[in-house]
Structure formats: C-alpha cells, structure tokens
Amino acid sequence: MTGAIQEEEPAGWNPEASGTRVRLRDNPGRQGTTTGRVKKAGTFLLVEVDFGPNEKQCKRYELLEPIAEEAQIFDLLEGGSFGGPSDLRRVLTFEKIKGELTNVFYSMEASNTDFYPHQFKPVMRFIESPIGRMLIADEVGLGKTIEATYIWKEIQARHSARRLLIICPAMLREKWREDLRKRFNITGEIVSASTLYERVKDIASYRSAESFVYITSLEGLRPPANYDDESVSGVRAQFARILDQNTASEEFALFDHVVIDEAHYLRNPSTANNRLARLLREASHHLAGC
Structure with a gap:
C-alpha cells in the first residue's frame, strides 16, 4: 500500500484523508x-x-x-x-429481539387466573394497533379488568412502561386495587384527585422516571368546560391544564398507560368525561377503555 498517487485524483472527495x-x-x-x-x-x-x-x-x-x-x-x-438483503435481515432481527414484531404474549403467565383465550384477543388487537388506543367492549362477566391489565403487562414487557393510571367510578376503586393484588401481584395505590395532581405536577416539572400504579375516581377529575382559563381554580381545572400542557412525545409522557373503566360514560363528546378522555389520550403513550 502507498499513500502517494501520481495520476490526477478523481473529482469528489479525497480518498487519502483518513477518518472519512x-x-x-x-x-x-x-x-x-x-x-x-x-x-x-x-x-x-x-x-x-x-x-x-x-x-x-x-x-x-x-x-x-x-x-x-x-x-x-x-x-x-x-x-x-x-x-441490501443483509441490512433487512439485521433490521428484522433487531426488531424481533426488541419485541416489536413478535406475536408472543409476554403477559400470558403474568396472572394468577385461569387461561381463557378470549382474554388475549384485546391484547393482540392492542399490539397491532398503530395508535396505541383500545376500547374493550366485551360483555359483562368476561373479564374486562383482566384484559385491561394484560395489556398493561404487555406494555411493560415491550416498552419498559413505568406509570399506569386507572380511572374508574369511585365505588370501583377498591375492587380494582384488590383485583390487581390478587390476580397480578400488582400493588396499586388509591389516590385523591388533589394527590394525583401534585404528583403529576412534580413529574411534569422534573421529567422524573418515577414509577407508579395509581387508582383514582372518574368523578374527581372531570374538567370544567373553561379549564383552560388560568383564573379558574380547583383541582379539576388544574389537572386538565397540566394534561393539556404536556402532550406525550416519544421521549416522555406523564403516563405510559391509562385505563378508563366504564368507558361508556365517555361517549358524549360534549361531556366533561369525554373532555377528560381526550386530554388523557394526548398526555399518555397508550390508553384503553373498558
């Protein structure tokens, strides 16, 4: 090898420059x-x-x-x-290892319940969804709570999710906590709207990696129609504003996953419940209604 070229160098970049x-x-x-x-x-x-x-x-x-x-x-x-083909093989191998393309359910052995195939159908639909949104509309008694939690476990396995928020009617909060503990060994914490607001405000301020599973009532979070008016006080308006000001990005979201129980309460677009769901959708990476 030699670093000298007598002939005229081809036009373009310099092949004798190291580090290019x-x-x-x-x-x-x-x-x-x-x-x-x-x-x-x-x-x-x-x-x-x-x-x-x-x-x-x-x-x-x-x-x-x-x-x-x-x-x-x-x-x-x-x-x-x-x-070339080798590049495609490398990309597919990487995605397969990462879990994005696999059809294996990481959450299948995650619960202390009997296996029912129908409970994994929503998980599969959720995985295949390009928008990370899901409405579980099974009949009463088919285990929508279990299905929603399977989705959370799947997100945890695939995306290292840390923050789960469960919103349900106040009378169901204790049932959610007990089901999570008995069926999935998940410790959920029932929090008030004011406590949730204070903790989420800290996460938004410091972009912290705090992990939690919070359970709170739907009634306590319904935002007023004029929530975006800074002069409007109250926890509901403040919580709505912090959601509105922190749209989820690939790098950060206030919540990795939000589950809204009794989602049929959200169907009317003019209601506070629907307004809350829209704000949560934009502030979280994934959302499921059941």
Missing part, C-alpha cells in the same frame, strides 16, 4: 471509515476502508460515497439508496 465516513453506493448499509491508504490496481483506484473490528478491505473509489449527514428516509428513497 463512507458507504458502498450499491449497499448503503455497509459503512466504514477510510484509513488514508490507497493503491492502484490497473486503471482502478482502491481505497482501504475500516468496516469494523479486524475488518479492513480495499474498495474501488467509484463504488464508495462519503456519508455527509444523516439523510431523511424520503431523500434516500428519492435518490435510490437502498440497503
């Missing part, structure tokens, strides 16, 4: 770093590229291109830059 990030034109997933070493092979200019641990290869200059910056997917498609 390059990729193969016909296989953009194959990327490496130039070492600064080049040599001639007949009429071809060969550039040494470090593709990784103990893998240095010489590639023809015209088959390489520098990686200037992270390209957007539409720019790559427009430019005809596609990866």
